[in-house]
Amino acid sequence: MWIVLGLLPFGLIAGGNYWQQKVEYAIDISLDVHTHRFVGKQLLTYYNNSPDTLYRVFYHLYFNAFQPGSMMDERSQSIVDPDRRVGDLISKLTPDQTGYHEINKLTQDGKKTKYKIVGTILEVELHKPIYPGTSTIFEMDFNGQVPIQIRRTGRDNAEGISYSMAQWYPKMVEYDDDGWHPNPYVGREFYGVWGDFDVKITIDKAFTVGATGYLQNPDEIGHGFVEGVKGAPANSGDQLTWHFYAPNVHDFVWAADPDYTHVMHKSNAGPVLHFFYQENEKNKENWEALPGIMDKALMYINKHFGVYPYDQYSFIQAGDGGMEYPMATLIRGNGSFNGLVGVSVHEWMHSWYQMILGTNELLYPWMDEGFTSYASARVMNELARQELLPGREYSDNPWERTYQSFANFSTSGVEEPLSTHSDHYTTNSAYGMAAYVKGNIFLNQLEYIIGKEAFDRTMLMYFNQWKFKHPDANDFIRVAEKSSGMVLDWYKEYWINQTHSINYALGDVTEEGRGTQIIVERQSPMPMPIEIRVTRANGKATTYYMPLRMMRGSKPAPEGEKWKELEAWPWTNPSYTFRIPVKLDKIEQIEIDPHHKMMDIDRTNDVLVEKKSKS
Ligand SMILES: [Zn+2]
Numbered sequence: 156m157w158i159v160l161g162l163l164p165f166g167l168i169a170g171g172n173y174w175q176q177k178v179e180y181a182i183d184i185s186l187d188v189h190t191h192r193f194v195g196k197q198l199l200t201y202y203n204n205s206p207d208t209l210y211r212v213f214y215h216l217y218f219n220a221f222q223p224g225s226m227m228d229e230r231s232q233s234i235v236d237p238d239r240r241v242g243d244l245i246s247k248l249t250p251d252q253t254g255y256h257e258i259n260k261l262t263q264d265g266k267k268t269k270y271k272i273v274g275t276i277l278e279v280e281l282h283k284p285i286y287p288g289t290s291t292i293f294e295m296d297f298n299g300q301v302p303i304q305i306r307r308t309g310r311d312n313a314e315g316i317s318y319s320m321a322q323w324y325p326k327m328v329e330y331d332d333d334g335w336h337p338n339p340y341v342g343r344e345f346y347g348v349w350g351d352f353d354v355k356i357t358i359d360k361a362f363t364v365g366a367t368g369y370l371q372n373p374d375e376i377g378h379g380f381v382e383g384v385k386g387a388p389a390n391s392g393d394q395l396t397w398h399f400y401a402p403n404v405h406d407f408v409w410a411a412d413p414d415y416t417h418v419m420h421k422s423n424a425g426p427v428l429h430f431f432y433q434e435n436e437k438n439k440e441n442w443e444a445l446p447g448i449m450d451k452a453l454m455y456i457n458k459h460f461g462v463y464p465y466d467q468y469s470f471i472q473a474g475d476g477g478m479e480y481p482m483a484t485l486i487r488g489n490g491s492f493n494g495l496v497g498v499s500v501h502e503w504m505h506s507w508y509q510m511i512l513g514t515n516e517l518l519y520p521w522m523d524e525g526f527t528s529y530a531s532a533r534v535m536n537e538l539a540r541q542e543l544l545p546g547r548e549y550s551d552n553p554w555e556r557t558y559q560s561f562a563n564f565s566t567s568g569v570e571e572p573l574s575t576h577s578d579h580y581t582t583n584s585a586y587g588m589a590a591y592v593k594g595n596i597f598l599n600q601l602e603y604i605i606g607k608e609a610f611d612r613t614m615l616m617y618f619n620q621w622k623f624k625h626p627d628a629n630d631f632i633r634v635a636e637k638s639s640g641m642v643l644d645w646y647k648e649y650w651i652n653q654t655h656s657i658n659y660a661l662g663d664v665t666e667e668g669r670g671t672q673i674i675v676e677r678q679s680p681m682p683m684p685i686e687i688r689v690t691r692a693n694g695k696a697t698t699y700y701m702p703l704r705m706m707r708g709s710k711p712a713p714e715g716e717k718w719k720e721l722e723a724w725p726w727t728n729p730s731y732t733f734r735i736p737v738k739l740d741k742i743e744q745i746e747i748d749p750h751h752k753m754m755d756i757d758r759t760n761d762v763l764v765e766k767k768s769k770s
Contacts, residue, residue, distance in 0.1 A: 175625060177202040178327055178350030180407075185357040185394075186301070188317070191251075191310050197295040197325060201285070201348075205330060209285040212293075212330075213337040214277040217322030218254035220340040221245055221302035221309070226274055230341045236583045238342065240475050244305050254302025254309065256325060262294045275340040277325060297325055306342070307478050307485075314489050315433060317362065318411040319473040321485060326406070329515070331625055336515065343577035343586075344509075344516035344523065347405035349623060354407055357396045360387040363417055365431035365471040366409035367482045368401030379417030401482060403623055405513050408480035410473035420446035424453045424462075429469040432488045441492045445470065448496055448543055449503070455537045459611070460507050460530055461618030468506065470499055479505030479527075493544050500538075501531045511622045519628055520577040520586070521651075525594015532557070532595070552751055554599050557592055562756045564588045565656050573597075573651045596754050597650055603752035604646060604684060605639035606710030612638040641708040645682070645726075655680040659747050660760035662730060666739040673745065675701075675731045679756065682726035684709075688749040692741050698749070701731060 184195035203209055220227040228245035231237045258277060261268050269280040285291050301320070304312040308321040322345075328337045329346050336346055356364060363378045370380050376395055377384035387395055401407055410431065418430040428449055432442045449470070457463060465482050474485030477498040484502035488495065508526040509516060516523045532553045540549040564570060564584075571585045573593055580586035602610035617626070617634045632647045649655055662674030675685060684703050690696040697717045702709040704723040712718030724731050747753075747761040755761060 173624065174204045174206070174332070176204055176330055176348050178348045179353075180324075180350065181353045182324055182407075183355045183357075184324070186318070186411075188359045188362065191301045192298065193301070193323075194298045195296070195324065197293075197297065199293040199295070199327060200290055201293060201327060202290045203285040203287060205332075206287050207330075208287065209330065210281055211335075212279045212281065212285075213328035213335060214279070214325040215322070215328060215337075215340065216256035216258075216272060216275050216277050216325055217308070217340045218256045218299050218302060219272070219275045221248060221254035221305060223248055223253075226339045226341050227306075230578075234583060235581075238306070238583060241306050241342070248302070251300075252303045254300055256297060256299040258325070259296040259298060260294070261296075264292055265294075268293075276328070276337045278337075295325060299323075304475060307474055312473060312475060314472060314487060315414075316410060316412045316473045318409075319475075319485050320409045320411065321474065321478060321480060323409070324407070329625075331515075333518075336517070338517050338578065341578045344520065345406065346515040346517060346625075347513070349403065349405050349513065349625075352399070352401040352404060352407045354399045354401070354409075355396050356399070356409060356411075357394050358411055359413075360391055360393060360395045361413040362395075362411040363413070363415035363431065364397045364409055364411045365415070365417070365429060365469045365473075365483065366397070366399050367404060367407040367469075367480055368399035369467055371398040371400055372396075379419065404481035404510070406481055406510075408483050408485065410471045410485060412473075415472075416442070418442075418446065420450065422450045422453050424450070424457055426453070426463055426465060427467050429467065429471075431469065432472040435489070438489050438495075441495050442488065444492065445495060445499060448538065449499060451541065451543065452500055452503070452534050452538060455534055456504070456507070456530070459533070460504075460614055461511075461622065463506065464511065464622065468503065470503075477502045479503075479510060481506070481510045493547060496538065496544060497531070497535060500534045501527060504530045504534065507618065512618065513623070513625050514627065515625065517577050520590035521573045521594025521597065522626070522628065522631065524590040525592075525597055528557075528591050528595040529598040554596070555751065557595060558751065558754060561588065561592045561596060561754060562758075564592070565654070565756055570654045572654050593650075599752055600650075600754055601635060601643075601646070603748075603750070604643070604706070604710070605635060605641055607713065609635075609639035609641075609710070639708065639710075641706045643706070645703070645705050649681045653681075656756045657681045657683055657754050658756050658760075659683070659685060659753075660757070661745060661747065661763050664739065664742075664745060664763055667734055669738060670734050670736045671739045671742060672732060672734050673699075675733075675747065677729050677731075678760075682724070683753055685724065685731070685753075686748055686750075688744075688746050689735060689737065689742060690744040690746075691737060692743050694743075697735070699733065699735065701733075 179200040181198040186193040223246045231241040271278045302309045327348050329348050373380035377388045414433045415431045416434045420428045469483040472488030477486045479502045486498045504527045509523040514522040536553045538544050539547045569585050573589050613635045616638050636643050656679045658679035660676045660678050662676045665672050685701045687699045688696050699719050701721045702723045704725045745763040
């Protein structure tokens with residue numbers, strides 16, 4: 156079989172016997188802006204592409220989290236460092252402030268099914284199993300109430316946006332080769348089935364709606380979707396029905412407000428960027444400058460992280476900070492200019508890391524937040540280089556502070572491994588540091604291990620091979636292995652599954668004949684390839700590079716650096732001794748990892764400076 160596989164194009168091999176489920180939603184929802192209640196119909200065609208026969212299915216009913224006593228409420232009240240946005244607010248909700256989803260009817264292929272609502276999950280007993288390679292149609296009538304805004308979704312957010320409609324519809328739970336993922340909505344993020352969404356939203360005609368998907372009926376809508384038409388067209392009734400279509404996504408978000416300014420901007424890269432915000436004196440200038448900046452950001456992102464595949468993206472002022480969805484984000488909008496650009500870049504980068512590379516955010520939040528934070532750091536640095544961010548300068552190493560904060564955290568004793576399920580970290584701060592910071596460093600450090608060229612190739616290969624799928628940690632590592640030719644399982648085991656730290660130190664440096672002997676010590680368990688730069692008194696420098704033996708490979712010399720590769724370091728050896736043909740008194744400085752890309756928790760023992768009295 157392997158001979159045949161060898162003849163297949165590379166991309167096919169990467170997928171192996173990968174499969175994923177598929178959905179086609181047709182949702183019709185009508186929202187009453189006086190009661191904040193809605194009624195909806197959902198027709199869902201579900202394709203079972205798995206090799207398994209399914210006897211049950213599950214739906215998420217996220218709005219049920221916003222009720223006193225819910226799992227989200229209990230968790231927020233018992234965790235030692237609750238999210239300030241949640242705190243004990245859910246416990247204090249009155250009946251007209253809560254959120255809920257109710258199911259009025261559910262059929263499978265026209266016949267009623269048995270179902271039970273258990274918190275934020277709808278458990279459905281199928282009356283006939285779904286066999287591998289077949290599809291079935293679920294028809295559902297549902298209704299609900301939009302909670303007041305507490306977390307990610309709801310009405311009347313802190314900046315006065317009427318409706319932030321995230322997690323608003325009964326959403327099929329994903330089934331993959333790990334099985335079902337009916338995770339109760341406790342606080343963390345999402346995972347969804349790839350498919351197509353056809354969504355009709357009926358709402359008071361005064362409201363402008365920003366959403367995932369392409370508007371199908373702009374002429375009936377107006378509201379800035381037709382050049383020069385600000386509100387609803389003159390001949391419309393009291394309500395408008397907005398018809399959106401979103402192909403190949405795994406979620407759908409929308410937001411609505413009667414005071415939105417809606418701006419469309421055709422980017423140089425192609426996609427049309429939409430901006431929805433409540434204009435005021437403070438934010439007007441910022442939002443007017445945003446389209447031009449995001450246009451420039453997209454050029455850089457497309458080149459380095461893969462080409463944005465949709466024709467549209469919407470930046471929508473809504474929600475409680477910044478939250479990513481397919482083809483759209485809900486962001487805060489009244490802060491500083493650099494803050495607005497920062498949150499816009501971060502949330503848009505999530506289009507690559509989670510919205511297109513659809514990792515399970517509950518199991519691999521670091522592949523979502525960490526990768527996004529890494530890419531955002533580079534995009535923001537590039538915008539600074541182009542002098543587009545007032546007061547912010549380009550940095551040779553935008554990760555300096557990130558590393559420092561992780562070094563401090565990793566010695567605090569509350570760190571938990573990246574392999575922890577995101578809802579099950581003991582503290583919110585351990586989750587935050589793991590997902591955002593350690594996940595970010597994972598990539599910058601990978602570049603250190605495999606070299607810049609192989610790393611750049613990895614990021615593009617990862618995107619192109621896994622877009623519109625559900626990659627996991629191993630899938631990413633395999634791409635990095637293939638693009639670098641190195642064995643990298645050890646990096647995954649140490650960085651993802653453990654909390655072992657990295658600490659290398661310079662040991663004795665002694666005169667040896669006509670040269671110098673240098674000893675390097677590994678003082679913490681995690682092994683790494685090592686670079687040591689020796690700078691001579693005349694200012695010239697040579698970098699000595701010792702790969703790890705278990706990498707079974709080495710990176711090429713970085714451009715412009717005098718480079719000498721030494722014998723590989725067997726990880727079992729706590730120290731490494733080598734000699735250089737430079738006399739000790741000719742050495743000005745010896746430094747481990749001079750570019751500061753290795754997450755060494757103690758850099759004070761990495762540098763040796765000869766103090767010579769030259770008079
Ligand atoms: Zn994020």
